[in-house]
Amino acid sequence: MSIITITAGSYSNGKQIAKSAAKRLKYEYADSEIILSLVSKEFGVSESKLARTLKDIPSSIGMFSQAKQQHIIYIDTVFTEYMLKNNIVYYGAIGLPFIQKISHVFKVQIIAALEDRIKNKAKLDGESQEKARKTVVKEDNQQKKWAAAVYDIDLTDPNLYDLIINIGHIQDDDVENALQTIISTVEHKKFQPMTYSLRCVKNVAMSCRVRATLADIDPKIQVKSDKGTVYIYTKAIKKKAQDKGLEMKQKVMRIEGVKHVEVYVDNDLFSTVAHGQ
Amino acid sequence: MKEKLDILLLDDEAIVGNRLKPVLEKVGCDVELFEDPKKALNRIREKKFDIVITDIMMPDVNGIQILEEAREKSDITKVIIITGYATVAMAREAMDKGAFDMIAKPFTPDDLRSVIAKAADSLGYKKL
Known part of the structure; x- marks a missing residue:
């Protein structure tokens, strides 16, 4: 009876870990795609527009158009109402500031060496390391700047998380170890809802x-x-x-x-x- | 099994205890009310209570010490923390040390009744 949130840089296998944790714990899995789909249904904004709102980087939330500010509010609303459920593993950085003061949310960040993430992307997408590097670095910057502008948080701030796992070289045993650590930690009574x-x-x-x-x-x-x-x-x-x-x-x-x-x-x-x- | 739940209620603010005691008695509990945490601690050492309800921020002895003593005396005792200064760290510490639940002040008598009913249920009392 808890909620686990997992954030990770792209190609760190964070999503795979989140999905596997949900499966093993028999929890529900959710991510930004699921949230955006629910937002779209409830507020009548297309998923492509919502996805753009998550990619565009304003210098601050106030610099977004009124429509985009509304999109963020809708996303936050659906996300926080989703958190009213228990037994969820959520993958993504959306809504991270809203769950900081909720003791039964176990917040995990997965980190991996940049070079290993680049190799991972190059292998998965069958592309050169140079091309993979550009994408991974760009995505990292984009995610970091977006969170800073919209939520005024630094995603690399360790205070945002209960557990930070360095999954090393992103091999199968690294992923399995991370998974085991998450599953055994969330069972602590301190992460139970009250x-x-x-x-x-x-x-x-x-x-x-x-x-x-x-x-x-x-x-x-x-x-x-x-x-x-x-x-x-x-x-x-x-x-x-x-x-x-x-x-x-x-x-x-x-x-x-x-x-x-x-x-x-x-x-x-x-x-x-x-x-x- | 006894007919009534034995509850120790501790809050250094008299108004809180005086308000909650009749609420608990009305649902069929025997309540011992304390304002002095040291006296409450001595009583916990003497007697196994079914439920201990305690504030956290009190002079000399804090609620976490009360929780630890109550759980040491009997691991069946359900300890419910009530506090006006709830934080994530405090909530996690209390749960980690075996609290049954934590309620942030202000709360209504219904909120407390609901938590007591859950605690009673887990102790095997079904008809509270």
Whole structure:
């Protein structure tokens, strides 16, 4: 009864390890493809557009178009609601900041030497080492920059993980050893869900659901939730603050499980100046 | 099997214990209430409780020590941690040391009843 998340650089066999761990533990396997497919079904955004949002790198989340900011919110929402289930092995870096405060999520990072990953790609895809090197390095940079821009995290920060496994030369026995380590560690009682950790994941999922509900009004809002009480922090020009707050409150009160909403509207100084008000 | 669950309830804030005690008694538990963790610790050394409910942040003795003592006295005892300062590290430490569950304050009487029912079920009491 736990959740395992596994992140890895490309061609480190992270996905294979995640799938094998799910199979051996009889857990459900999930990855970004599954999440994007669910987002597409629920929010009516094509999977190709969502996939582009995961590839494009803005200098910060605020530099994304409003549509892309909404896509990220939708992805976060589906991801966090997926985490309400237990017995999952999730492969990927999506949503990593949201699970940091959930004690029953066992966060694993798989690392492998760059040269071995390049060899792995060249062998798997039947291409030259030079071509493989370019792709692997590009993908590494892309993933790192995306996480920094969108989530403000450094994927190489060890504090994000409970366990970092260097799988050496990515041989079969390295993969098997990594798998054994993950399976035996997740059985520790400290990774079991409890009332507190289940409440944490529910709160995080609710906050994301609120952001998704209000994404068309303001994708930059900040939301905190606790047991059905929702706190929304937003900005508006003084003249429109009351209307904006009311509109948000009415929309959020319709979400299942919401009992009380408080909206805090700060004066949007930039817009006030821009509008001459 | 006894008819009633023996519960030791420890919180250095009197208001918490005074509010929770009747909730537990209403569902058929015998409750010994403590505000002083040292006195609670002595009582745990004397008697095997079915369930120990303890705060974490208390002067002199913290909830983790209470947990360790209770589990040492009887590994059947279910220890439920209640805290207003929950963190991932604390939750994991408590579970690692054998806590049955952890609830973050503030919580409702229903939240506690639900955890007690789970603990009672695992002790073989089906009708709580």
